[in-house]
Amino acid sequence: MIVLELAWLLFQCLIGYNLIFPVVLLMIFSFKKRPEVRNRLSSVSGVPDYAIIVTAYEQIEQLPAVVSSLLKLNYSSYHIYVVADKCDTTGLHFGSDKVSLLRPEQVLGSNTRSHFYAIRHFIRPHSHLTIIDSDNLTDPEYLNELNVYFDCGFKAVQGVREAKNLDTTYARLDAARDIYYHFYDGKILFGCGSSATLAGSGMAFTTALYRECLEHLDVTGAGFDKVLQEAIVSRDYRIAFAEHAVVYDEKTSGTGQLVNQRARWINTWFKYFSLGFKIVFKGVVNFSANQFLFGLVLLRPPLFIFLLLSGFFLLVNLFIAPVVALVWLIALCVFVLGFYISLKRSETDRRIYQSLVNIPKFIFFQVLALFKSRRANQISVATRHGHSEQHE
Numbered sequence: 001m002i003v004l005e006l007a008w009l010l011f012q013c014l015i016g017y018n019l020i021f022p023v024v025l026l027m028i029f030s031f032k033k034r035p036e037v038r039n040r041l042s043s044v045s046g047v048p049d050y051a052i053i054v055t056a057y058e059q060i061e062q063l064p065a066v067v068s069s070l071l072k073l074n075y076s077s078y079h080i081y082v083v084a085d086k087c088d089t090t091g092l093h094f095g096s097d098k099v100s101l102l103r104p105e106q107v108l109g110s111n112t113r114s115h116f117y118a119i120r121h122f123i124r125p126h127s128h129l130t131i132i133d134s135d136n137l138t139d140p141e142y143l144n145e146l147n148v149y150f151d152c153g154f155k156a157v158q159g160v161r162e163a164k165n166l167d168t169t170y171a172r173l174d175a176a177r178d179i180y181y182h183f184y185d186g187k188i189l190f191g192c193g194s195s196a197t198l199a200g201s202g203m204a205f206t207t208a209l210y211r212e213c214l215e216h217l218d219v220t221g222a223g224f225d226k227v228l229q230e231a232i233v234s235r236d237y238r239i240a241f242a243e244h245a246v247v248y249d250e251k252t253s254g255t256g257q258l259v260n261q262r263a264r265w266i267n268t269w270f271k272y273f274s275l276g277f278k279i280v281f282k283g284v285v286n287f288s289a290n291q292f293l294f295g296l297v298l299l300r301p302p303l304f305i306f307l308l309l310s311g312f313f314l315l316v317n318l319f320i321a322p323v324v325a326l327v328w329l330i331a332l333c334v335f336v337l338g339f340y341i342s343l344k345r346s347e348t349d350r351r352i353y354q355s356l357v358n359i360p361k362f363i364f365f366q367v368l369a370l371f372k373s374r375r376a377n378q379i380s381v382a383t384r385h386g387h388s389e390q391h392e
Helices: 001-032 062-070 111-122 142-150 169-193 207-214 224-234 254-270 273-288 289-298 305-321 322-344 348-380
Strands: 048-058 078-085 101-104 128-133 156-165 203-206 239-249
Touching: 001 169, 001 305, 048 062, 048 111, 048 348, 062 078, 078 111, 111 142, 111 207, 111 289, 128 142, 128 207, 128 239, 142 156, 142 203, 142 239, 156 169, 156 348, 169 239, 169 254, 169 289, 169 305, 203 207, 207 224, 207 322, 224 254, 224 273, 224 289, 254 348, 273 289, 305 322
Parallel strands: 048 078, 048 128, 078 101, 156 239
Antiparallel strands: 128 203, 156 203
């Protein structure tokens, strides 16, 4: 009986710490002195030459807008590689010698395969590469903002994915989630001496590091960014967070799109969360705050899972341990405060605040996604965008 009670308490602690951990990081961040990166002298010789890799699978509708946005970058040394995997590219022309349209002879069906297909077709040996989704638009200063961190000697940089559309309730809630993660898993985590988590696009690396981390692997399904960030942090490199390197990302607008996308993301977490144990262990052995903090973040379940479990523990303890229930209530209040701080300290559209009353509905669809997650990679290998689904 004692063993069961201890196991019950331990499980509650493992879930409950996720409620307060972001605020603890915020407190560390507030007291930690950070160097001003923009005043650092460059440690990189020459101007970075970028390969901008845009991957498309089956869908090409938004590619003209994506490439048009990239061609407006306030930067000269770059080349765009559009990998159109399993796409009908009839009539797709970009009219610029800074763009290469690549059509794989066989279906690749994988982000990393598309990336390395582009690398094998580089027109010159680019020093750096950045990955852009087929629905992203870029700020004209995107590459210059990445350079702020590459000039400080970082080999990997994650930018910010801001919402391109806030036309539905689900898009606004999706944007709120992104703001929360960018704030805590990007700005705050990096500011505490660890690494920003990778977001799948709007990220850049030295070409040598990217090849070193992934060239020997064949990563299929969703989650290549999880494998990549583990490989980078395991080498004890830090992933910088460039809060002014902005890409505009299309948010989920309909319920079907939301469920399918989240099913893949949940599947990815279950597939790769154990990498967190490996990095935490390395952090302890190497006395590395970078690795230790990053590993703890990787072990965190998706938001809706630990929030639902927290609510469950609160209700159960109301009947069996009221004092513990009070602790859960306080922890949940701390989480809500931390979530509010992330929105308040970011440039958050008022429509996002107005959408927060629909969080229970948003969580409901993610529960549906949880039951669908086991076969998520068979549903689709790419998120379908557009506005043909049920909207709110």
